[in-house]
Amino acid sequence: MTEKKNNVWESAVVTAIINQENHRKSIFDIVEEIGTNLYNKNKSKSNTDLVIPISKIVEDHGISIENTDWDDLHGRIKQIGANYKIFIKRNTNVYRYRFTLAHELSHLLIRRLAGPIPKTNKTNLSITEEEFVVNLLAGAILVPKHNILDSIDFTKIIDKQIVDNLAKQSMVSRSVILKRIGVVNRKLILLWDFINNPINKKSDRALRINGIFPLLHRKTHHYLPLFCKAKDYRFNPNIIVNSFNNHISTMEEVYIDDFGTLPKQKYIMHNIYFSKWSNRFLFNEIVNSRKDFYSMASFIDYKYAYTK
Numbered sequence: 001m002t003e004k005k006n007n008v009w010e011s012a013v014v015t016a017i018i019n020q021e022n023h024r025k026s027i028f029d030i031v032e033e034i035g036t037n038l039y040n041k042n043k044s045k046s047n048t049d050l051v052i053p054i055s056k057i058v059e060d061h062g063i064s065i066e067n068t069d070w071d072d073l074h075g076r077i078k079q080i081g082a083n084y085k086i087f088i089k090r091n092t093n094v095y096r097y098r099f100t101l102a103h104e105l106s107h108l109l110i111r112r113l114a115g116p117i118p119k120t121n122k123t124n125l126s127i128t129e130e131e132f133v134v135n136l137l138a139g140a141i142l143v144p145k146h147n148i149l150d151s152i153d154f155t156k157i158i159d160k161q162i163v164d165n166l167a168k169q170s171m172v173s174r175s176v177i178l179k180r181i182g183v184v185n186r187k188l189i190l191l192w193d194f195i196n197n198p199i200n201k202k203s204d205r206a207l208r209i210n211g212i213f214p215l216l217h218r219k220t221h222h223y224l225p226l227f228c229k230a231k232d233y234r235f236n237p238n239i240i241v242n243s244f245n246n247h248i249s250t251m252e253e254v255y256i257d258d259f260g261t262l263p264k265q266k267y268i269m270h271n272i273y274f275s276k277w278s279n280r281f282l283f284n285e286i287v288n289s290r291k292d293f294y295s296m297a298s299f300i301d302y303k304y305a306y307t308k
């Protein structure tokens, strides 16, 4: 029982990984190390290409790949005898395909790292947490820390062009790049969109938080109000509304008040304006869920979101 004292994770798999390191490292550090190790193993001296050879990495782990015509599932890894096989949906979107390969590989790596764990009841939160960590690792494999540090300068304004160029060069989605920038630099990310609050049907359309990264919940002692509006009093100066209205990316010191558990103080905030999503994106297979819609992203220098 004492083992669990400092642990904020409900997932037995994530808890087992942190316990093995005697709580010396956060799950974010552990995942980053795996990504860096794989990068060092696979980098070639002559090649400046940012594309990670994910199919080769998967096969180097003794995992075979079989393309399927599934409708509802992107991928699954299965043990067949002594070997593993990834079943993956044939996909014309190569970015999506590459991410699914990295995701399924990460399931195996995370399970191996956790070692044998006692059977426990899976809760929604524990499943969410494990998928979160698997996605963290998939991102760290596809976009190694090294490539982020070489490409992103936090002393300057980060705009759509910078993010999208790195996404294209790495053959991953814009969302993967945003999260990697956040993880590597320990920035909290807020994703914004002009929407109704989906949990309150009577709410008005407004610029609201549509996604938060990393995973924050009450157990972690950090939580922020999802779907809250970019109300003027919370952010001073309100570069979020300014950025949205004027279609510009900005970087400024902002005093934040009354915003979940975020201590009220000044923060360096980067606000990246993308563009409004048009309806045609609703049918784009890249978009999986509501949180994939955003017209803006904000980085806030709040490293405590990553401490555990």
Ligand SMILES: [Zn+2]
Pocket: 103, 107, 131, 134
């Ligand atoms: Zn998964």
